[in-house]
Amino acid sequence: MKAKLWILTGLCCSVGVMAWGDKQATLGGQEGFVERMGGGVREQGLGNVGVADLQAQPGAYWNPALVASSRQTDVVMGGEQRALGRPGLTFGIQKGFGSRMGVGVALLGRGVTDFMVVNDEDVDLGYANPYWYMLYISLGWRATRQDLIGLSFARAGENLGISSYFPSENLKDDGQSPTSYNFGWHHIWNTKWSSGVVVRNLGFNSDLSARWVRSSNATGNLSSETFRPKTLEVGTMYHSRLFGRDLSMQIEVLDYQLADTLLVFDPDWHYWTARMGAEYELIPSGHVRAGYNSGDLSLGMGYVFNLLWGAKPWPLSVDWALVYENSAGLWNPLSVGVRTRIP
């Protein structure tokens, strides 16, 4: 118990000394934004925490080890419309097999609606709807009763949707990153405490770098060399009861290595941030949530409808989240998702 309190205290203290600021913009390309903005409406209400939470979905994204916890088929879908025309979607499915294994797939997508393409002459050329996505495929294994480990492969893609407006420049709308991989570990300490560790964005090269040289035109002179920074996520979850109902709290710290090398320990090449969230069962099967994510605040609600699939129980959870993007002062109340376990 003492050890877990130290972990929690250490994580809380680290939140106070996070290095916020300009480095955020360097954290990978647009697919980096997709990844960091997360998936799952329930988790958005919790401030985008999930690495230590067995309930977090899609597990292939949050922590590949979590898919090993599925004994049936879990499905999650969500959609949102953020301010300034930024739609997003999440889809995940995971299923256990054998006695200790699980497999999962997650798709995170984000886009821009009604983007007016204006040329150098100040002339409206038309609208574009660019989009970006991240696809994860994971495999989890329950190593012990308390330990789950997992591996996921990830790939990013995009379609900018603007090349037709600049026919003389041979621009390329489509792009697809090389495959990268992530490791995850989930540990259940006891009925109250659990923790998770995820190492993200490793590549198949000597630096283990998830590097991507994206050429935006056919001649290749309009290119961006980006890499998704190696990321260490450490989280813990505390579960208890308050007034006879479930209460859980989570906190995560994230370390992004900004240098495109194997490992670097200079703090100038690291960006730290934190997330935390809490969930309380306000009414039977009805939950309220609150979260904090790198300065952004969120609220959420969810209700589990206990339906029947034939004679078998079929839980269907409907979730809603509100995200306040603090730096820009934008309210985002349009996030709705469903999750279910198919009997």
Added chain:
Amino acid sequence: MKIISTCILSVLFCVLTVEADTALVSNFTYAVTPGSNTGELWALSRGDASAANGYSLLRLNTSGSAIQLESSQNIVFDKGITGVNFQELGNALTAENRRTVSVRVGDQMVAQGFTADSNGGLTVPSVLLRTDLNGAEAFSITAAGLGADLALASKSPASLAAHDLAVDNSSRNHRLWMARGPWGITRSAFAPSSWVSGIEAIPAVTPVFLLNPTTASWDTLQKTETLDTASHLAVWALSLDSNDGSLWIGSEKGLWSGNRDQSELVRHTLGGIDTLRVTGVWRSPTGERLVVESSLLSEGKQSSQTLSSLWQSLDSGKTFAAVAVPYDSLNVSVSGVAFLGDDAWIAVLGIGNSASGLLRIGHQGAKQWPDSLAIPNRETSSRYVWGLEAHVVDRDVFVTGITTFALGSGTGLALSTDGAGVSVSADSGSTWKQILNQKAVKGALSEVRMVPSVLRGYGASVIAYRLNKDAKVTIEVFSYDMRKVKTVVRNAPRLADLVRSSDARSDVWDGSDDTGNPVVLGMYYVRVRDDKSHESWGKIMWMGGRQ
């Protein structure tokens, strides 16, 4: 053979287009030339779109030093022709290829025209473009003067180029003079104030005059003869005075003067040397003042370097003095020269660098723009280069040409720019008005328009917005996940305006973050907020490419 056939057969007719809602064919202008009447100004454009090639005739009026655009007419070229060779303009190291030539002949505009090469680029100088308000016509440059030795021309298409144009208005039939590099000079007759379609308007064969330095005279090349480049000098520049007939020639070796009757030539010395490679000659209307550019390409093993000098004569060409300050330190070429009052305004364009603007040369030397105009936090390359800081242009663009023209009761200055339309001054360069195509934005800070909204590895995007009341604005750029990337301006005073309140000098984003590094590829959002907390957002896509 393809080029020859293109030359001979390319009698091309182009579509007349009058655009009522746009001032210019394109905001990318590369030459300006006076029109026939007071207040009229021609601007030659080449934009990215196929319909963005052509001439615009601007009609301007003045009220004090204020300038109003009364009307404009746009004449669009056929999509297979342009008056601007981007490849040479941007990449050439030799000064004679780094300017866009254009001249008024009667009520017509004439410019070098370029047609497609084997790669589809519009780089072959095979035609002349003749334009008036009835439309534009391109005709074969060979028929206009090069009857001889087409085989050589086909091997070296660039040798067809007209490096400079001048017009002799002394007779009813104007004569167009062209400096043709190794082909010396050619003359073509024009029927004034009439539109004659087809090649018949041009003499089938016009003599080619070659500069013979040994005899200091002109040799005539006949159609059947072969070009003798060893005995003759290439001609890169010419200046012709219709009134007194005096002719100044810039050649491969030396500056020459003569007369339009092409009698004996006189070679002049520049800095004690009479064999400098002269690539530009400009003469003031009074004839007393001349500006001369010499330019030499020094080819090393690793790289080549352009060695240029600028010379000025205040005594009708008897003596020349170098304008060493600041010219020798700038590494630029001259795009055009305009004489106004005591000053020569010289448009310059950096060679392999971003220097561009105007040099203002008085009788005593170059003049700096005043300290009071300096833009905070902006590094100034040279106080002698009148550009963005001196309000000559309203945004960070290249200046590509300059002219004087009759405006109101006086003389106006006008210059072409690479992306910001045309700048005009009615008060000898004290204040400037920018004339360009701009789409209206909604007032009361209810819209932010990014121009362009896709940054494709170069340039910057102007953040356009409109205030109904004067206010202080803060402009910030955010990433897709709404993390602040850059503060463009903070609490900057901006004026209410009926068109736009943006200050295009500073309200721009070039794809960099607060540390000056390029951001990663993706969507970004620009927030403009005034001191009353009114705000609006614009969207921009950054496609990378600037490392």
